[in-house]
Amino acid sequence: MYRVSGDVYSGNCFKVKLLLQQLGLSYEWAHIDILKKESRTPAFLTLNPKGKIPVLEIAAGTVLTESNAILHYLAEGSTFLPIDRLEHAQVLSWMFFEQYDHQPSVASARFIVRYLDRPPEHEQALQRKISDGYDALAIMEHHLQSRTFFVAERYSIADIALYAYTHVAHEGGFDLTRFVKIREWLARIRTQESYVDMDA
Amino acid sequence: MYRVSGDVYSGNCFKVKLLLQQLGLSYEWAHIDILKKESRTPAFLTLNPKGKIPVLEIAAGTVLTESNAILHYLAEGSTFLPIDRLEHAQVLSWMFFEQYDHQPSVASARFIVRYLDRPPEHEQALQRKISDGYDALAIMEHHLQSRTFFVAERYSIADIALYAYTHVAHEGGFDLTRFVKIREWLARIRTQESYVDMDA
Numbered sequence: 504m505y506r507v508s509g510d511v512y513s514g515n516c517f518k519v520k521l522l523l524q525q526l527g528l529s530y531e532w533a534h535i536d537i538l539k540k541e542s543r544t545p546a547f548l549t550l551n552p553k554g555k556i557p558v559l560e561i562a563a564g565t566v567l568t569e570s571n572a573i574l575h576y577l578a579e580g581s582t583f584l585p586i587d588r589l590e591h592a593q594v595l596s597w598m599f600f601e602q603y604d605h606q607p608s609v610a611s612a613r614f615i616v617r618y619l620d621r622p623p624e625h626e627q628a629l630q631r632k633i634s635d636g637y638d639a640l641a642i643m644e645h646h647l648q649s650r651t652f653f654v655a656e657r658y659s660i661a662d663i664a665l666y667a668y669t670h671v672a673h674e675g676g677f678d679l680t681r682f683v684k685i686r687e688w689l690a691r692i693r694t695q696e697s698y699v700d701m702d703a
Numbered sequence: 704m705y706r707v708s709g710d711v712y713s714g715n716c717f718k719v720k721l722l723l724q725q726l727g728l729s730y731e732w733a734h735i736d737i738l739k740k741e742s743r744t745p746a747f748l749t750l751n752p753k754g755k756i757p758v759l760e761i762a763a764g765t766v767l768t769e770s771n772a773i774l775h776y777l778a779e780g781s782t783f784l785p786i787d788r789l790e791h792a793q794v795l796s797w798m799f800f801e802q803y804d805h806q807p808s809v810a811s812a813r814f815i816v817r818y819l820d821r822p823p824e825h826e827q828a829l830q831r832k833i834s835d836g837y838d839a840l841a842i843m844e845h846h847l848q849s850r851t852f853f854v855a856e857r858y859s860i861a862d863i864a865l866y867a868y869t870h871v872a873h874e875g876g877f878d879l880t881r882f883v884k885i886r887e888w889l890a891r892i893r894t895q896e897s898y899v900d901m902d903a
Binding site for chain 1 (some may be wrong): 752753761765767768769770771772773775776779780788791792793795796798799800802803804807808813842845860
């Protein structure tokens with residue numbers, strides 16, 4: 504059985520939970536509190552030398568890290584990952600966008616507000632992350648003008664990856680009112696079979 | 704024929720050039736100077752709304768963005784991308800690490816030093832990037848203690864992705880003297896068939 508080390512309120516961990524549920528796979532969940540430095544203990548660092556969550560244990564001693572690589576592993580052979588060479592690469596393109604442009608802005612802003620309680624010394628960084636986050640959201644809104652999902656008009660792990668932190672962007676101070684297509688897409692994802700909420 | 708829009712001195716673009724050469728594929732290269740804002744012109748934004756390089760044009764109107772997604776597209780079916788499900792995901796895991804942990808530190812420090820000429824107002828950010836960059840390099844060094852390449856003891860697009868900015872890390876102020884395994888791995892990559900330098 505798969506074992507995930509993570510925190511369901513982390514978008515990167517929630518992605519994995521959502522896909523596992525939607526694939527109908529059994530798993531154990533080991534809760535890791537990063538604020539209590541549980542991802543920096545010697546035992547955890549043996550599991551993942553990067554000291555980060557989520558971690559997927561596939562079998563004893565077989566471990567996979569990086570949320571989007573975990574999604575790819577779990578989705579292979581399912582409808583959540585296209586077989587077509589170009590569509591497959593397009594899914595990955597949005598997942599790299601998510602980790603490089605979206606996560607460091609949208610997710611980091613939420614971390615400062617929700618987890619660090621918005622300390623004054625982080626205010627300048629927060630404002631820059633909010634500005635960069637709106638740029639990332641504008642790219643998504645533009646792409647969704649003529650599409651229902653990010654790639655090939657089908658729900659895929661690209662949508663799951665981008666949904667994870669977008670659907671809680673308001674917790675970082677983002678106002679999605681003007682992002683009409685993003686809001687429709689968020690609602691569409693919630694109607695997918697076996698969808699579960701972050702706190703479910 | 705493939706057409707790449709990019710700048711060979713950008714590690715993200717060099718990755719694509721290196722793999723195209725090693726696969727023996729023909730391509731045209733359209734030079735884009737980001738400092739002259741050539742990636743922000745209306746024509747370029749039509750090609751890639753994100754305004755970033757590299758961009759791969761596969762056919763008229765068929766465009767792929769994000770350097771590591773481009774590597775994946777080009778490498779599929781070749782020895783540069785494992786077929787095995789777990790090894791495939793491990794390659795992606797290192798590529799996500801490259802974009803999330805390595806690029807924003809190692810590559811960004813180089814950008815501040817080489818392209819912006821290390822302005823005093825960026826010094827604090829530079830020092831943080833150098834510190835984060837050494838953390839990323841330490842993760843790589845640890846992994847390479849018992850390995851010749853990042854995944855499955857074979858040269859893959861994970862190595863190409865990580866090589867791109869690591870081999871020019873000194874331009875950002877990094878000293879690789881103590882990273883013995885990384886230096887051996889860098890030298891090993893230069894011996895791979897059809898290897899080309901950034902400025903070749």
